Amino acid sequence: MFSFLKKPQQVPAWAASFFKADEFDAFMQALESVLASRELRYQIVDSVVHLNGHAALFGQMGLLNLAQTCKLSSPANWERIIQTHFHEMEQNANFNRQFEQQVKDYDYVKEFLAIRLFNKEVPKDGKEIFVKKDFAGDAFTMLSFDLPQSVVNVKPEQARWWNRDPEELFETGKKNIEKKYSFDFSRETVSDFDIWFIRDEHHFVPNFVFSLDKYPALNGEYGSLIGVPNRHASIIYPIENMETIQAVNSLPFILSGMFNEGPGSISKNLYWYYNGVFTTIPYELDEGKLTVRPSLEFVQVIEKIQAEQ
Template identity: 25%
Template sequence: MKRDDAPDSTNAPDHDLPMLTAAQAAHLRALAALYSEDGHHHPLHNLAHKCRQAPQAQWPDLVAAHFAALRQASRGGESAEELLRGAHARLLPVESLTPDAVGSLRYARVVADGLVFAYALDGPTSVRILTDEDVERAGLEALGQAGRANLMRVPVEHAEVPIDGGVRLHSLYGDSPFVASQALFLSQAVHQVTGQSLPDAGALVAVPSRHNLVYHPIADGSVVDAVNCLAAYALGAYEDGPGALSPRVYWWYRGGLTSLTVIDDDTRAFSIQPPPRLLGLMKGLVRLDGAGRLATRAAADGPGVAEHTNATAESTAGLAQDPAGLGSAFASALALAHTRCAADPEVSHIDTWDAWATAVQLGSALFTGSQPQECHLGEDLAVQLPAMPAEPPADARAWLDALYLAIACRQMDRISRLCEVPPTRLREDDSVDEYVLHWIDTLQTYFSPDRSSMDGVVEKLVATMQTSGPDGVTHAPLDFVNRIDYQPVALFHRLIARDHDAFAKALAEALSDHGGYWGESAAPRAQVALGPLAMASLAYDYGFPIDPKQRYLPTYLLNRERIEEIPHAGSPSSGP
């Protein structure tokens, strides 16, 4: 007699049919054995899901109906025309390729962990998987074209599912057993149903059952939470069945599927392990999104002037007790400077200038340290920036923001000191692409004391340009790179060539791309093209014929009319 606290192995999940206990699975296999022919065994996963939801007294009838449908579906003999008319590309669970089936499905292939690609014939009363003989009769190329076309004609419904934390999942669902198979051609399916295109980075995808496909476009920092949401959903929906397909989360990228889910075969434990390229994308998107650089709903719904003013004042005032908050204080000040330009795009008011000056002070202090100084936030509101040591963070894009601000506000001393920040420190930022680091190297070389030769600048600019193409970008969305991030590089190229006409053309393109990227967004960074403003300010000072009244370029910063003295940065170890 076993002890009361001893585990009952018959009540544990079956290893191959985890939706049933070991005892239930053994009972189901015994019922199915009555219908095996010449030792041929059929997959039982879908049947197991049906049985789990019914009393065991009904199992014999369910098993009989299941094998009757299989016999009906396996008759075959259709003409080539009939095959092409009804064939659909189909995703199958990898366990459906039993040793008996493999011999007649040599054309089928594994397209991702747990998923097999094959063709299925959608008949009036049943669906059957096409064999090698069917494929030969219809012709592989013709079958491929027909299978895709028929699959994409399958009717599906679309629903957008908001999740706590700002995550939005998209569900494609329907009665057809081919809905989930549209993951094979996800870009086409999404555009067909929603009218929108997937981002260059692709999408996270789950296909828990053949009737349901859930995806999340990889476009912003919510991708991290989306992975966890999809993982929980995929496993739960897969176990609910019937029609179970896969419990995994996949990355759809450039037409291929890569499993992010790793399953321990011994313990059945699940974990998520993104491949290096996706991990790099996720890091880059989180950092970009957190800094408000991406044109997302969250960026447009952010705080206004009053909230940014309070956040900047509070975070700056708190630096005496918590110097580690300087990065957050700079981010708030930068957002305030941009946000004030929504109502004052020319920076004609003193309150707007104060916001820009404060952003300059905090950005420089973040990377180079500073002596105590007063920061003005308008309407007689001033906060004290305490003495800060030079402890530059490994944040390459924040350094660029600080430099762009210093250039636009003509702070030559701060520009020089920012360019003395060790490149090795900025290279520790693993959230940026290589071209960003080359661009920083270019600017630091350009503003170095020894500018007798431009050879080093040109060499590093070429490296920036060469690494900013689609093959070299692995961390940032290509749309953001092409329309926002690369534009200062293109302008600098024309600047050092002293090509006035080419610079004017590149500036017009940069401002057009800025407007096209942000649209009518109310996000802070939508208000000013900061990088192009910095390059235009340099060009203006070099005598380039630049119209100072252009959208996204604050007129009175560009033409220097609003530029006033900003408290001296100084050196933390020197006097004021």
């Protein structure tokens, strides 16, 4: 095993929002131990492990989501979590080799199509690697494959092979996820007001936004405040009364924390869903101080609620 790993003097930017220096060192030690046990040659560049040599069944692995997953557990479990992740990646690599042989056959791949929300800041190496649609704020809708051990993006050249209208592909992906996954809603009290949470282990919890009108309890008279901080969690606050001001002043702290923790971070934005449209309620958090800059339309709705009460 050849190691190119040098322990950094400080936590790199990609991990600084959730790891302290000693936690990052512990994570890297656990990672290096797993790599050594598998006799892998590797190089770590930013948040990616590049693998090579005869023992490597796949070429590279991102560390951000893995590190965020470890952060949610005791450090004593990190090496086991990393080993499990490698095992799943290897299983996925084996499946992918078979999948790639049939990926041009739309009748075969259509059952694997999915859509999911993704953050716009993901690195792309200067070229477009996604089939996507705008959503709102800092998130977009991405066409994906929901494979047995992983979720991967559909590449633009793959979508061209099938010669299908993009809207058909996105609609197929939407329906596939609706059939395969459920959303577990729970109503909880936070900061003296009630909000709806959705939490699950699968990667498609935020997909409820594509079917929001199917859930009347989540839609207030004046719409809803929505948060999709990561792939495993979503937040909904139906707008009915002046308590909305308290929600607007509290939710950014919750969303920012859940986004930083991950795994699978999607959006820090606070969204307002109203009349079938998602818009953002811009805010800034600076050393614990919150500044909110709502749109004129949102202010007018709040004024209308106030006048009615």
